[in-house]
Amino acid sequence: DTGVSQDPRHKITKRGQNVTFRCDPISEHNRLYWYRQTLGQGPEFLTYFQNEAQLEKSRLLSDRFSAERPKGSFSTLEIQRTEQGDSAMYLCASSLENNEQFFGPGTRLTVL
Amino acid sequence: AQSVSQHNHHVILSEAASLELGCNYSYGGTVNLFWYVQYPGQHLQLLLKYFSGDPLVKGIKGFEAEFIKSKFSFNLRKPSVQWSDTAEYFCASWMDSSYKLIFGSGTRLLVRP
Numbered sequence: 623d624t625g626v627s628q629d630p631r632h633k634i635t636k637r638g639q640n641v642t643f644r645c646d647p648i649s650e651h652n653r654l655y656w657y658r659q660t661l662g663q664g665p666e667f668l669t670y671f672q673n674e675a676q677l678e679k680s681r682l683l684s685d686r687f688s689a690e691r692p693k694g695s696f697s698t699l700e701i702q703r704t705e706q707g708d709s710a711m712y713l714c715a716s717s718l719e720n721n722e723q724f725f726g727p728g729t730r731l732t733v734l
Numbered sequence: 735a736q737s738v739s740q741h742n743h744h745v746i747l748s749e750a751a752s753l754e755l756g757c758n759y760s761y762g763g764t765v766n767l768f769w770y771v772q773y774p775g776q777h778l779q780l781l782l783k784y785f786s787g788d789p790l791v792k793g794i795k796g797f798e799a800e801f802i803k804s805k806f807s808f809n810l811r812k813p814s815v816q817w818s819d820t821a822e823y824f825c826a827s828w829m830d831s832s833y834k835l836i837f838g839s840g841t842r843l844l845v846r847p
Contacts, residue, residue: 664838667836
């Protein structure tokens with residue numbers, strides 16, 4: 623499968639714990655995006671990388687959230703001290719230059 | 735702030751009925767517009783996109799959309815829906831000055847056989 627992959631697909635954690643999600647984009651894609659989707663809403667932009675550089679962060683991304691793309695390939699999204707309001711589907715997408723974004727299956731986070 | 739609005743949150747149709755889903759965007763400059771579909775249990779997939787040129791855009795699975803700049807609209811249409819079109823549909827825009835997609839809240843379509 624040469625699409626965007628995300629791991630884990632589901633994560634249940636207790637409030638206050640840290641979680642980390644991984645995204646593997648399509649191999650030749652230089653752009654990688656993270657979005658968050660809550661029930662009944664469309665995805666909301668969180669952050670974006672071009673190669674290893676993080677070029678834009680949404681105001682939704684509080685200081686408890688951090689994202690990296692160390693070698694311009696896979697990316698990780700870490701949430702520290704999780705809160706119940708962090709429960710959502712976290713989507714990763716990748717693209718090649720100014721072109722369509724391909725989405726992964728998402729990681730569903732539940733914070734108890 | 736730029737935004738995308740989808741006014742139909744739930745649509746129920748019978749097979750062979752015609753479909754039109756509304757999408758409006760708020761941005762006065764150059765926009766790129768997309769319709770994505772999410773079938774039950776699957777990833778978001780691109781149905782069609784508009785960057786420039788012919789305002790009538792044809793996508794996969796018989797879908798089309800028309801960009802009407804004067805109305806800030808990009809409505810999705812299909813002349814005859816099938817049960818397999820049951821899914822959630824998202825309109826999105828991507829402004830030239832940024833790279834992020836702005837999504838509407840989505841429309842859940844149920845097609846009854």
